[in-house]
Amino acid sequence: MRQASKAIRKHILALLSDGHFHSGETIAQQVGLSRTAVAGHISQLADWGLDVFKVKGKGYRLERGFPLLSADSIKRHLGNTKRAVIDVESVLPSTNTEMKKRIASKREDLENGDVVFAEIQTDGRGRHGRSWLAPVGGSLTFSMYWSFPDGYQSMAGLSLLVGLAVCDALKEFGVEDAELKWPNDIYLQGKKLAGVLIEVEGQIGATAHSVIGIGLNVCVPDNQYDVGQPHSDLASYLGTIPDRNALAAEIIKSLWSYLPKFTQQGFGPFTAYWEALDLYADKRIVLQMGEKRFSGIDRGVDASGALLVETQDGITRFHGGEVSLRGN
Template identity: 75%
Template structure:
């Protein structure tokens, strides 16, 4: 029953994605359900963030059309499509959560570089448990699996490395002005464009299994969506909606190119690149760490990915997961 509902919603989403009016009767015939049942499915999709409205006598229509994510289209644009699996799901609670389930479940034999993308995330997350809000068709949300045989300690600086990979991918689309905010945000012209969430499964002393989650604003107009902080999107910068499947392929290629180097050599060789993209380089920053606040001049990062802040006492190192950072 659950699988059937998923297929029905995927079908409805595909029908509406053209941005044209579709009558309830036509949709009902397409999916083999009553108009009442169709209305229920569309109500659920709307609750999950699908921007759909109904006009009496015309039917249902999206606020704007969009091209659906498609695993075949993504694979065709990858440099090495056979390296690992690319899977697209119409609706998931969270791509990170789904991959974490597969790590724990021995039936799923994951390979480095396997990717899960979702058109709709019903419980997407950012750092510190914050909700990641993503309008349907207006974002690119995906997660990649990568293992670290040398354990958790060999992952130092991973979120920063992922930020570099995202910037490299975006620069291929003509987005040259991207910057990085330590430890895991991508900014464009001073506003948040994308976020990274790293989660890890595994025992101490054994292989660490990482899930690399990325959320990118593709078409999220700031006048329509309040995400709790200043944000921007690629459409505003480029003047047109970019191809999300091409974007996904570029991101996946960039991660697959840099992650093997990082796994073998660590973050050290990427320090210079990250610092060239640093949003707060040599600026006053304020860091909140629990109930404590620190202020100082941001002086880049070290080879472990720790943030270096110059205070009256000298250089202090801060590690990911402990602090929030904003310009002072």
């Protein structure tokens, strides 16, 4: 997307986010375009998921206004915890894709803990290439950079570790009963609340550059949005919509707290904590791996983050990226 178009759409999004009507003429004057051109930009934003409607004589309005994500606001909530780049973009194909581009281009001096957020993702992804659908203003979608000098093998269990960090952050908002589904989903009241997507750049035997992608449902009413599976959101659970900037800062702080120890010691020190939050602990589960199905009892995880499944042949270990899991 050209920089001029990005700036115009960012301006329009900022205007509409208050939830009030704005006439096409007023918007056109503010962005220096014709009303026809404004209508085109708004149509594109709507195609990307912005819930906007038009009333003749009144103009454009969002179904539900929302406070925009703000890098300055997130930094204020972070305080002096750590210096890092907090970047908020209005529209990106995918925050993971954007972070991978920044790694590949080396045009920026990336530091551990740098983060990029997007209000709108036009091509968000989950595991196995599935799309990640998120209503504009109703979710947190972001990616964090973290490097592992000891290479790819030292990242074993990273997606599980990130799930723990998210659950810890949620406690600060009154969510005490979030659970984890191996290897990278956060559940609330038996339904998916958030997902983690880890991607890696780098050569074998060299420093691994990881992209930690997180998508979290903040206000995604299940009677309005079909995201392809049963889902939960924080607003329904808490009875109010939490401040997304404060929530973003809390998750970032939690990740900054967990990741240094993980980088040095691996996942081993965190196994007991993860098992305490295991959605399927000691329950019969079914795993699909390619054309094969395995059934057994979930017996937790090992120090590499592998899932331990008790079958008639004993304990079998399963590693992430190969398996989908569901209760039997």
